[in-house]
Amino acid sequence: MVNLTHKRYWIFDLDGTLTKPVHDFAYIRHELGLQPDVDILSAIAAQPAEEQRTMLARLDELERYYAAQAEPAEGVVELLAKLHENECCLGILTRNTHEFALLSLEAIGAANFFARQDVLGRDEAAPKPSAEGINILLNQWVAPKEKAVMVGDFHFDLLAGRAASVTTIHVDRAERSWPDATDIRVSNLFELCAQLND
Ligand SMILES: [Mg+2]
Incomplete structure (x- = not known):
């Protein structure tokens, strides 16, 4: 030990x-249009630049929401x-x-x-x-x-x-x-x- x-x-x-x-990662993936169980950051990084910007903006909104209600x-x-x-x-x-x-x-x-x-x-x-x-x-x-x-x-x-x-x-x-x-x-x-x- x-x-x-x-x-x-x-x-x-x-x-x-x-x-x-509190993070509902299944919901986050769904909101970002990702497959269940993919690694969220890697999946976003694999997208074209324009798509990445849109997805990161949505991810920011979701994470701001979860951060504010952290317990x-x-x-x-x-x-x-x-x-x-x-x-x-x-x-x-x-x-x-x-x-x-x-x-x-x-x-x-x-x-x-x-x-x-x-x-x-x-x-x-x-x-x-x-x-x-x-x-x-x-x-x-x-x-x-x-x-x-x-x-x-x-x-x-x-x-x-x-x-x-x-x-x-x-x-x-x-x-x-x-x-x-x-x-x-x-x-x-x-x-x-x-x-x-x-
Ligand atoms: Mg953790």
Whole structure:
């Protein structure tokens, strides 16, 4: 079992990890005219430029809607306050945009825990499962990867963490597991917070 008390650099996925899951991805795909189960950002990137602009504009509208109604995941403020008290560096790596990530963080009362430059959206780094965003944050912090963790609710979060050689934590609310990409699995953020007291 990995000891989390020595970890100082914490990178979080946002939607569905720090917020309650509200995004209806099936509806988003339908609204964008995409096939069920395709990767939304990759599918948009594969379209001609004109089409991409139209689809990204519609995606923005949908994401603005979801960001404004974001609700905090159980235990989120307790966890972030504990990490803050332990003087950890905190960052966000999301496939959403920087602007909507800030809006969501405001909505859940967690904006004060994150410096703006440590909130990376899809325009600041290649989307997960790329490790680029994690590496950008570790460079900004001059942080050794041995002291860093990536926390998320989806396979891509864990794959990005693996690709960056940091510890991966799966917040598993849907009972879907990816054991090959997961170092620690918890069912909620309270459970994660409890591991900081060991
Ligand atoms: Mg997520």
